Amino acid sequence: MEPNALVDYVKSLDCIHCGLCLRTCPTYQLTGVESSSPRGRIYLMRAVAENKLEASDPHYREELDYCLVCRHCESVCPAGVRFGEMMETARAGAAKAAPRGALERFARWVGFQVVLPSRFWLSLSISALRFAQRTGLLRLAAKFAGARKEALLSMPAAPPASERRSLPERTPARGAQRGEVALLEGCVMPELFGRVNRASAAVLADIGYACRTARGHVCCGALHAHNGELEGARELARTTIASYERLGDAPIVVNSAGCGAHMKAYGTLLEDDPAWRERAKRFSKRVVDFSEFVAANAPADWRPHAAPGLGKLTYDDPCHLCHGQQIRSQPRELLARVSGAERVELANAESCCGSAGIYSLLRPGDSQAVFEPKARAFAASGADTLVTANPGCHLQWESGLARLGVKARVVHIAEVLAPSDPDSARANVR
Amino acid sequence: MTPGVDAALLAQLRAVTGEAGLISDPTRLLSYECDGLALLQQRPACVVLPRTTDECARAVALLHRAGVPIVGRGAGTGLSGGATPVEGGAIVGLARMREILALDVENRTARVQAGLVNVDLSFAAEQHGLFYAPDPSSQHACTIGGNIGENSGGPHCFKYGSTNRHVLGLTIVRHDGSVLDLSRVQLDPLGYDLLGLFVGSEGMFGIATEIVVQLMPIQPVVETVLAIFKDLDGACDSVSDVIAAGHEPVALEILDRLTIEAVEASIFAAGYPKDAEAVLLIECEGSEAEVASSLDEILAVVRRRGAIDVRRARNAHERKKLWAGRKGAFGAMGRIAPDLYVADVVVPRTKLRELVLGTTRIAHERGLKLSNVFHAGDGNLHPNISYDRRNPDEVRRVLEAGDEIMELVVKAGGSLTGEHGVGLEKQAAMTQVFDEPSLRTMCAVRDAWDPQRRMNPGKLIPVHACREMRGALRPKA
Numbered sequence: 047m048e049p050n051a052l053v054d055y056v057k058s059l060d061c062i063h064c065g066l067c068l069r070t071c072p073t074y075q076l077t078g079v080e081s082s083s084p085r086g087r088i089y090l091m092r093a094v095a096e097n098k099l100e101a102s103d104p105h106y107r108e109e110l111d112y113c114l115v116c117r118h119c120e121s122v123c124p125a126g127v128r129f130g131e132m133m134e135t136a137r138a139g140a141a142k143a144a145p146r147g148a149l150e151r152f153a154r155w156v157g158f159q160v161v162l163p164s165r166f167w168l169s170l171s172i173s174a175l176r177f178a179q180r181t182g183l184l185r186l187a188a189k190f191a192g193a194r195k196e197a198l199l200s201m202p203a204a205p206p207a208s209e210r211r212s213l214p215e216r217t218p219a220r221g222a223q224r225g226e227v228a229l230l231e232g233c234v235m236p237e238l239f240g241r242v243n244r245a246s247a248a249v250l251a252d253i254g255y256a257c258r259t260a261r262g263h264v265c266c267g268a269l270h271a272h273n274g275e276l277e278g279a280r281e282l283a284r285t286t287i288a289s290y291e292r293l294g295d296a297p298i299v300v301n302s303a304g305c306g307a308h309m310k311a312y313g314t315l316l317e318d319d320p321a322w323r324e325r326a327k328r329f330s331k332r333v334v335d336f337s338e339f340v341a342a343n344a345p346a347d348w349r350p351h352a353a354p355g356l357g358k359l360t361y362d363d364p365c366h367l368c369h370g371q372q373i374r375s376q377p378r379e380l381l382a383r384v385s386g387a388e389r390v391e392l393a394n395a396e397s398c399c400g401s402a403g404i405y406s407l408l409r410p411g412d413s414q415a416v417f418e419p420k421a422r423a424f425a426a427s428g429a430d431t432l433v434t435a436n437p438g439c440h441l442q443w444e445s446g447l448a449r450l451g452v453k454a455r456v457v458h459i460a461e462v463l464a465p466s467d468p469d470s471a472r473a474n475v476r
Numbered sequence: 477m478t479p480g481v482d483a484a485l486l487a488q489l490r491a492v493t494g495e496a497g498l499i500s501d502p503t504r505l506l507s508y509e510c511d512g513l514a515l516l517q518q519r520p521a522c523v524v525l526p527r528t529t530d531e532c533a534r535a536v537a538l539l540h541r542a543g544v545p546i547v548g549r550g551a552g553t554g555l556s557g558g559a560t561p562v563e564g565g566a567i568v569g570l571a572r573m574r575e576i577l578a579l580d581v582e583n584r585t586a587r588v589q590a591g592l593v594n595v596d597l598s599f600a601a602e603q604h605g606l607f608y609a610p611d612p613s614s615q616h617a618c619t620i621g622g623n624i625g626e627n628s629g630g631p632h633c634f635k636y637g638s639t640n641r642h643v644l645g646l647t648i649v650r651h652d653g654s655v656l657d658l659s660r661v662q663l664d665p666l667g668y669d670l671l672g673l674f675v676g677s678e679g680m681f682g683i684a685t686e687i688v689v690q691l692m693p694i695q696p697v698v699e700t701v702l703a704i705f706k707d708l709d710g711a712c713d714s715v716s717d718v719i720a721a722g723h724e725p726v727a728l729e730i731l732d733r734l735t736i737e738a739v740e741a742s743i744f745a746a747g748y749p750k751d752a753e754a755v756l757l758i759e760c761e762g763s764e765a766e767v768a769s770s771l772d773e774i775l776a777v778v779r780r781r782g783a784i785d786v787r788r789a790r791n792a793h794e795r796k797k798l799w800a801g802r803k804g805a806f807g808a809m810g811r812i813a814p815d816l817y818v819a820d821v822v823v824p825r826t827k828l829r830e831l832v833l834g835t836t837r838i839a840h841e842r843g844l845k846l847s848n849v850f851h852a853g854d855g856n857l858h859p860n861i862s863y864d865r866r867n868p869d870e871v872r873r874v875l876e877a878g879d880e881i882m883e884l885v886v887k888a889g890g891s892l893t894g895e896h897g898v899g900l901e902k903q904a905a906m907t908q909v910f911d912e913p914s915l916r917t918m919c920a921v922r923d924a925w926d927p928q929r930r931m932n933p934g935k936l937i938p939v940h941a942c943r944e945m946r947g948a949l950r951p952k953a
């Protein structure tokens with residue numbers, strides 16, 4: 047195979063081998079091994095392009111898989127290396143060069159092609175998970191799961207069906223309407239974090255924005271792209287664009303950092319598709335993160351009240367917000383507006399928590415190793431509640447802190463800002 | 477026994493460092509082929525990553541017995557090929573040795589493992605009102621051990637001095653795995669200054685595993701100012717004048733237009749005006765009165781030399797931003813071309829202006845793009861040449877220009893390296909600066925530390941020179 051089809055050679059040339067990215071890379075931090083660093087990974091990608099290394103090489107592949115695609119390296123790279131995009135191409139290339147085993151292929155097919163894009167299958171899977179968790183079936187299964195045992199047991203607690211409602215098609219503004227937005231409900235969000243979606247809509251309503259959802263839309267394809275399933279990702283991008291074009295040209299507010307970062311990059315994903323290129327660019331311009339939107343559009347005198355029982359707050363930057371979208375100050379500004387809440391800074395808030403999309407399921411041991419320093423930083427901060435802005439991180443913090451026996455609450459920033467309605471109040475005192 | 481890395485040796489090394497501390501597969505070894513000087517590459521035979529002095533000593537002893545050459549490596553950010561592997565050799569990497577072992581606030585010292593990243597020491601000291609003064613632009617990546625290898629400097633070394641002024645003690649694993657303990661801090665050293673010899677020895681005298689350094693108190697007032705010029709000469713002349721007038725700013729840094737453009741296009745955009753021909757970054761610190769008076773005088777000089785605007789950082793955030801731009805400058809040049817050749821020469825400060833012009837001319841004559849960013853206070857120039865290593869002719873012209881720049885500087889009374897070391901890159905040029913007796917003395921010192929010459933062989937001292945020396949030393953028949 048033409049090596050240049052396996053990696054993005056042109057982008058790899060941006061790297062000048064300065065090493066400034068080493069210290070912030072979680073996998074280099076853990077191992078001290080240079081091939082597990084951004085610079086090392088890029089070096090190996092270049093070697094593939096220059097025909098010095100096979101893309102099917104198992105060590106190469108392992109270094110690609112070991113990467114969390116947290117993109118911390120992008121935030122510190124003076125040469126502007128676009129590591130996330132390079133990684134997507136390299137992973138797709140490695141899969142082309144050496145197809146995965148039959149079982150893994152089947153599992154990926156089920157996950158990426160069947161479950162994620164379908165509300166029906168997603169809903170069914172989460173129901174089944176809840177059933178297994180409540181009946182003890184999961185514990186039993188874990189006994190036979192070998193290396194995957196930890197992964198099974200650390201699966202998030204599936205909420206009851208009553209919490210897994212979708213949003214209404216339109217949530218009106220409270221008081222005088224100042225505008226209208228579309229809100230991405232997401233694939234796993236309604237299933238696991240229905241309350242976060244409702245809190246988000248409530249905040250938007252509270253600051254005067256009516257909020258619509260795209261009926262029938264399920265998945266934006268971010269998880270596909272990060273894992274090198276680029277064709278699946280493109281297909282879902284087209285569906286997503288079409289779904290939201292039907293809602294006019296209102297801003298598309300996204301409360302999941304990973305989805306937002308990905309949707310803002312549709313323009314690049316569909317660059318080579320002449321029929322969609324322009325539509326994708328137009329779409330990406332509409333995408334705005336939840337905190338980004340609220341910080342920019344809330345009335346100057348808007349002061350949300352802290353929900354009861356949250357205590358001292360600390361905010362952990364989701365990678366795909368700070369490194370993926372350069373959004374750092376807005377969530378902090380918003381939390382500072384909350385009356386009655388004390389906020390402290392978390393050390394190394396910009397380093398990855400180890401969730402990284404489905405990484406925590408694929409590589410539970412590594413994911414936990416990446417999480418441990420985060421838990422230590424949280425304990426040192428003295429906070430009672432961890433605030434995040436991404437469902438993957440949310441799950442990781444909940445299960446990680448529980449595993450380490452740390453008592454704390456984990457909430458999405460929308461839940462802190464939402465006017466106390468029964469739903470989010472219940473969530474807050476869980 | 478023939479020297480070499482074989483399965484038996486690998487198994488013994490693995491027993492010392494554990495599975496995770498030994499790399500011997502060709503794929504992962506690839507990523508160790510070069511350091512920050514990507515021009516020269518050599519795949520090592522294995523990489524050993526010890527966690528303690530003891531592990532390091534045992535691993536080095538094994539390698540020594542097997543006759544395997546050893547190259548020490550910190551973060552591999554060196555720019556002269558100091559950490560480039562040698563054929564058939566092992567890398568001893570310090571990347572898993574990054575603990576702060578003790579922080580003595582009262583005596584203002586810290587004892588650290590050699591793989592600690594420079595900036596992590598300052599972060600840890602900050603809460604005690606202290607900092608570690610040598611601040612290479614690579615400080616977010618490079619290790620204290622690597623800083624010792626190269627005797628590294630940074631913008632603030634104009635006032636505080638380079639690494640050698642801040643090292644108080646060392647624990648060294650020698651070429652044969654024996655441990656030399658020079659870590660008992662002596663304020664008035666007796667005997668030969670072994671510490672002084674070791675700092676800047678580019679990994680040829682052994683591997684430093686633990687380091688005692690001195691920390692400095694953070695000054696009450698720090699002022700950072702950016703002076704903007706319509707021509708590079710004005711910036712250079714300002715520096716000469718400021719120093720001649722006896723002022724002591726902490727740092728004086730110049731960036732030229734090409735560098736400014738690159739920085740402003742990068743994540744380190746610091747708000748440097750893009751239409752300026754040069755900016756001069758000045759930092760003063762001390763008591764409020766000291767800073768106020770010296771800054772006033774410095775600004776008067778700068779204005780006289782044609783600064784069209786002067787901007788003062790209003791708070792810590794703005795100051796950090798101005799510095800981030802300066803420190804990100806090398807990396808940001810990556811935007812101009814795929815590769816960057818970073819030269820590192822020291823010139824007499826009175827000749828700053830003419831030598832800056834000279835370096836630019838040398839590059840232009842060869843159709844190369846050269847930008848300049850420099851620690852002007854120290855006369856330490858970094859002429860940077862952008863190139864594309866896939867173009868062999870361009871690579872040849874770059875190397876040629878590099879040599880000619882060194883020649884020019886040496887002729888003007890300057891030196892080959894300010895802070896990046898000699899390594900592989902400037903080895904050949906050593907003969908231009910040092911006469912035979914000096915080189916011969918260096919060889920002898922090296923032989924005292926490492927008689928078999930297996931620690932980072934082929935670096936710093938021109939090999940043929942050393943061999944010739946040998947010949948010269950033999951009594952004539």
Ligand SMILES: Cc1cc2nc3c(=O)[nH]c(=O)nc-3n(C[C@H](O)[C@H](O)[C@H](O)COP(=O)(O)OP(=O)(O)OC[C@H]3O[C@@H](n4cnc5c(N)ncnc54)[C@H](O)[C@@H]3O)c2cc1C
Nearest residue numbers: 550551552553554558613619621622625628629679684895
């Ligand atoms: C973007 C950028 C900016 C830079 N800016 C500066 C600057 O402002 N000032 C400056 O001085 N340098 C600068 N450098 C060069 C480089 O960062 C320094 O030389 C740094 O000290 C190297 O540290 P390292 O840990 O990467 O060492 P390495 O590159 O790994 O090694 C450097 C040398 O030290 C030896 N060595 C490493 N560890 C040890 C040890 N424990 N014991 C004994 N020997 C050892 C190695 O064998 C090698 O010869 C810059 C480099 C880059 C890429």
Ligand code: SF4
Nearest residue numbers: 061062064065067123
């Ligand atoms: S910081 Fe950027 S340019 Fe430097 S080594 Fe890392 S990826 Fe390459």
Ligand code: SF4
Nearest residue numbers: 071113114116117119
């Ligand atoms: S994306 Fe994250 S894990 Fe991957 S190389 Fe960059 S910093 Fe390391």
